[in-house]
Amino acid sequence: MLAFLARRILIAIPTVILISIFVFGLQHLLPGDPILVMAGEERDPEVIAALREKYRFNDPIPVQYLAWAGNALQGDLGISLRTQQPVLELIGEKLPVTIQLAVMALIIAILIGIPAGVLSAYKKGTWIDWVANIVALSGLSVPNFWLGIMLILLVSVKLGWLPASGYMPLTEDPLQSIRTMLMPAFVLGTAIAATLMRHTRSAMLSVLKSDYVRTARAKGLKERVVLIKHALRNALVPVVTVITLLFGELLAGAVLTEQIFTIPGFGKLVVDAVFNRDYAVVQGIVLCTGIAFIFMNILADAAYRILNPRMSDR
Amino acid sequence: MRIMKTLGLAAVLAATSGLVHAQDLRIGLQEDPDVLDPDQSRTFVGRIVYASLCDKLVDITPELEIVPMLATGWEWNEDGTELTMTLREGVTFHDGEPFNAEAVVANIDRSQNFELSRRKSEVKSIESVEAVDDLTVKFTLSAPDATLLAQFADRSGMMLSPKATAEAGEEFGLNPVCAGPFTFKERIQQDRIVLEKFTDYYRADEINFDTVTFLPIPDTTVRLANLRAGDLDMLERLAATDLGSAEADDGLTVEKATSLGYQAMTINVGNGPRAENPLGENAAVRQALSLSIDRAALNQVVFEGAFAPGNQPFAPTSPWYNAEFPVPERDVEAAKALLAEAGFADGVTIEVQVANNPVQTQVMQVIQSMAGEAGITIELAAKEFATLLADQSAGDYTASQVGWSGRVDPDGNIHQFMTTGGGINDSKYSDPDMDKFLNEARLSTDPAVRKESYDAAIAKQQEDMPIVYLYHPVWIWVLDNDIDGFTPYPDGMIRLHGVSKTE
Numbered sequence: 013m014l015a016f017l018a019r020r021i022l023i024a025i026p027t028v029i030l031i032s033i034f035v036f037g038l039q040h041l042l043p044g045d046p047i048l049v050m051a052g053e054e055r056d057p058e059v060i061a062a063l064r065e066k067y068r069f070n071d072p073i074p075v076q077y078l079a080w081a082g083n084a085l086q087g088d089l090g091i092s093l094r095t096q097q098p099v100l101e102l103i104g105e106k107l108p109v110t111i112q113l114a115v116m117a118l119i120i121a122i123l124i125g126i127p128a129g130v131l132s133a134y135k136k137g138t139w140i141d142w143v144a145n146i147v148a149l150s151g152l153s154v155p156n157f158w159l160g161i162m163l164i165l166l167v168s169v170k171l172g173w174l175p176a177s178g179y180m181p182l183t184e185d186p187l188q189s190i191r192t193m194l195m196p197a198f199v200l201g202t203a204i205a206a207t208l209m210r211h212t213r214s215a216m217l218s219v220l221k222s223d224y225v226r227t228a229r230a231k232g233l234k235e236r237v238v239l240i241k242h243a244l245r246n247a248l249v250p251v252v253t254v255i256t257l258l259f260g261e262l263l264a265g266a267v268l269t270e271q272i273f274t275i276p277g278f279g280k281l282v283v284d285a286v287f288n289r290d291y292a293v294v295q296g297i298v299l300c301t302g303i304a305f306i307f308m309n310i311l312a313d314a315a316y317r318i319l320n321p322r323m324s325d326r
Numbered sequence: 327m328r329i330m331k332t333l334g335l336a337a338v339l340a341a342t343s344g345l346v347h348a349q350d351l352r353i354g355l356q357e358d359p360d361v362l363d364p365d366q367s368r369t370f371v372g373r374i375v376y377a378s379l380c381d382k383l384v385d386i387t388p389e390l391e392i393v394p395m396l397a398t399g400w401e402w403n404e405d406g407t408e409l410t411m412t413l414r415e416g417v418t419f420h421d422g423e424p425f426n427a428e429a430v431v432a433n434i435d436r437s438q439n440f441e442l443s444r445r446k447s448e449v450k451s452i453e454s455v456e457a458v459d460d461l462t463v464k465f466t467l468s469a470p471d472a473t474l475l476a477q478f479a480d481r482s483g484m485m486l487s488p489k490a491t492a493e494a495g496e497e498f499g500l501n502p503v504c505a506g507p508f509t510f511k512e513r514i515q516q517d518r519i520v521l522e523k524f525t526d527y528y529r530a531d532e533i534n535f536d537t538v539t540f541l542p543i544p545d546t547t548v549r550l551a552n553l554r555a556g557d558l559d560m561l562e563r564l565a566a567t568d569l570g571s572a573e574a575d576d577g578l579t580v581e582k583a584t585s586l587g588y589q590a591m592t593i594n595v596g597n598g599p600r601a602e603n604p605l606g607e608n609a610a611v612r613q614a615l616s617l618s619i620d621r622a623a624l625n626q627v628v629f630e631g632a633f634a635p636g637n638q639p640f641a642p643t644s645p646w647y648n649a650e651f652p653v654p655e656r657d658v659e660a661a662k663a664l665l666a667e668a669g670f671a672d673g674v675t676i677e678v679q680v681a682n683n684p685v686q687t688q689v690m691q692v693i694q695s696m697a698g699e700a701g702i703t704i705e706l707a708a709k710e711f712a713t714l715l716a717d718q719s720a721g722d723y724t725a726s727q728v729g730w731s732g733r734v735d736p737d738g739n740i741h742q743f744m745t746t747g748g749g750i751n752d753s754k755y756s757d758p759d760m761d762k763f764l765n766e767a768r769l770s771t772d773p774a775v776r777k778e779s780y781d782a783a784i785a786k787q788q789e790d791m792p793i794v795y796l797y798h799p800v801w802i803w804v805l806d807n808d809i810d811g812f813t814p815y816p817d818g819m820i821r822l823h824g825v826s827k828t829e
Contacts, residue, residue, distance in 0.1 A: 044712030048719055052368030053731060054742065055719065055750055056447040066441060095361045095515060096499055102515060161547060168555040176552040177543060179517055274543045276517030284358065284516065289712050 013317065017310065024306045031302040032084075032295070036077045039291055046289030050093055067093065080295065089299070090292035092285075099296035102281065107300065110277035112182060113200065113269070114262045116193055118255070120201030121208050126251070128205070129212025130244060133220060144209065152206035156265060160199045160272035167195060177274040196273040200265050204258050211254045215247035249319050256312035260305060349827055351535040353820060354549045354561035358516045358542035363499030364484040365436055365443045370731050370818065371542070373481065374562065377819040378521055378538055380504035382483035383411065383430070384475060386734055388583070388815050390645075392475050396425065396485055396505065406470030406771055413461040417528050419487035420509040427457030432488035442496060447749060448482040470769040472776060476735030507533045507822060516542060534826040550804065553578065559809055559827065562820065564802040566629035572804050581803045583814035584634050584641050586732025586739065589689070591615075591678060591794040596754035597721030605676045605724060610668040612791040617664065618700035619693055620656035625797055628688050634798040638784050639730075639739040641798040646736040646777065648784035661700035673701030679717065680727040682708040689796070690727050718752045726752070729799075734817060736780055737768055743793060744783070755792035
C-alpha cells in the first residue's frame, strides 16, 4: 500500500506543474486588464503605470510565471491584488469552509442516495422504485439557485428555523455552524444524491443478479445480510468512483451555492477573483484544487483496494 | 422573600439594561469591499465602510453643502490658490496618536506620493502643504481648484494615523487606523467586516452601537430575505424590482436618494479607427439616437419607475442641472429626420457593448427596440465587465453602455470625460470650447460663476453628444422598523451618527 501511494504521489508532481503553467497562460489569454480594474473608476494614467511596474505586469509572461513558481516553491503564493491579503492565508481561511460544506453535502447525498438506490433496486418495478426515481430526477433537474432561494424564503423568512445566510466557523460555535451550513449543504447534496442513487441502483441490480448472491440466499442467509453484507459491499466499488468524480462537481456546485447563501468559501473566492482578474488568487486556488483533486483520486484508488482486496498490488 | 424578589428584579433589570447597551448593527452590502486603505481603495462599498471608520476633513449635507468635520473652518485667499484650514482640537486616532496639522501634512503626502495611491489625481493641484501651527494647516495650490474641498469630503480627506501608515506601509488596509466613530476589529473576506465603537471619539454621544457588522450579500433577493428574517438591520441598494415588495412590508422602512452618478452610452468619436462610423462621425446621428429613446418608459420597464430619467451628467434635481435642456420626450419622427438630414435615410447599424449582467442587458434591449423604430439598428455585444472596460479604454468599441458612481463636486462628473486628454475620456472627444468651459469652472469658488460655465458646457454637450445620458440610479436602503434616525444622502453613504435601534 505504501509503495503504491508513493508511486502515485510521484506521478502527480508533473501533473501539478503542468496545471499551473496551463492556468497561468490561460489567465493571461483572458481579455481584460487587471490593472484597469484595480486603478479604480478614475483610471489615472500615473496610477496605472505605477501599478504595472509594482506588480511586474511589464515583464514577459514566462518571466512572470517563473517568478511566481519560484515564490510558490518557497510557500509564497503572492498577495491578492484586490485586498492585499496573502493568497495562502486566504486559501487557509476559505478552504475549511468549503470542505465543511462539501463534506456535509456529501453526507446528505450519501444518506439519501445510497439507501434510495438500494431500495429502488431491491423493489425494482414497484411504486417504491418509481417514487425514488422521480425524487432523484427532480433533485437533479431543479437548479441550485432556485432551490436555494425557495428554501431561504420558506425555512428562514416564513418559518424562521435556520439563518438565511452567512457563516460561523466550526471552531467558534459548532451548533450554529452546522445550522448555517445545513440549507446550503442540502441544496448541494440533493443534486449529488440523485446521481448517487442512479449509480447505486444500477450497480445493485447487476450484483443482485450474480451467482454469489443467489448462493448466499440459498445458504438461507437473512435477506438483510445478503443485501448489505454481500450485495452492497460489491456494488459500492463503482459508487466510490462516482463519489470521487462527484467531488469535482461538488466544488463546482459550491461556487453557485456559496454565492446564494453568502458563504465565504472557495467558490465565492474564485468567482470574485476571476471577475477582478486577481491573478495570484486564481492561480493559487487552481493549484490547490488541482492538488486536492489528485489527492482525492489517490484516495479512491486506495479505497478500491480496501473494498476489494483482489485489486491490490501483485 | 420580598428582598429576594427585589434583588431578583434588580438583577433582571441590570441584565436587560446590559443587553440594551451591547448593541450590534448589521448592515447588508451588495459587494465585498476591496482593500480597506482609503489611499488605495477604489470601490463604492469600501466608502460605505469608511463612513463609520475614517472621518474626513470635511463632510457634506444631504443638500451637498460642505460642512466641517475634522476641519472646523477654512478660508481661501484672494486668487483661490491658498486654502487655510483650522482643525478640531482634542481629536485622537484609534491608536491614541493625536490628530493635528502634522498629521494632515503626512496624509496629503501619502495620497500624493505613496506608490500605490489611487488618490494622486484628486490632490494633484496641491503644490505644498504646511503646518502653520498645531491646529492650522495651509495648502498652496499650483492653480485655483474649486474641487479640492469636495475631494476632502471623500477618500482624499480621510485622515489615517501617520504612525500606523508609517509602520504598516502597503499593508495598512489589513488593519486600518483612522479617527472615525468606530475602530477596525476584524475582517473575514467575503463574509464580514466588524467595527467596534471608538470610546474616545469626539462625537461619541451620537453613536449608539457598540459594534457594526458589514455583511456582503451580493444577491439582492437574498439580502432582502436576510433583512426579513431578522439577520440584518438594514441593507443598501435594494433592486428596484424588489421595491414594491419591500414597501408593502409593514416591518420595513424604505429610504431613497437620487445618486450623484449616472448610466449612459459613451460613444467612440475619436478613439482610433473604430470611431469611423456614422455614429462616431456624426453628431446628428447621436442626437437621433438620444431622441429615439423614451427615458421615462425605460425607467418604468426596467426599474419600475424608481430611478430618475436623465440627459445630463447631473440629475434633474441637482443644482447644477441645466434646466434649458429638460429630459427630452421621445420623438421618432424627429430622429428619422435627423438621420435623413445626415444622409442616412435608410437607417444605420451600430454595435453597443454592454456589461453582461441582467439589468444592464435589459436596459440595452429596451433601447435596442426603441432605436430600431427610428431606423437605428443596435447590435448588442455583451461583455464581462473587465473586458468591456479594457476594450473601451483601448478604443475597441463603437458605443459602450457604462455608468459613473458620481462625485460631490460637479467637476468630478464631467471634466475628465469631456476635456481633451481627460483621464477617462474614452470617447476621445475634443473641443476647444468645451475645454475652456470646464477648465474655467474649476477656477472660481463662487457657485454662480461656476454654474454659468457648466451651463455653457451642457449646451455644448447637448449639441455634440459624445455621451448619451440615460438615467440616474436612486439609492434604495431598506431598514428594519426599529432603526431610527437614518438620513439618506445622495452620495449613497451610510452615516451612523444619530442612528439608533429600539429593542
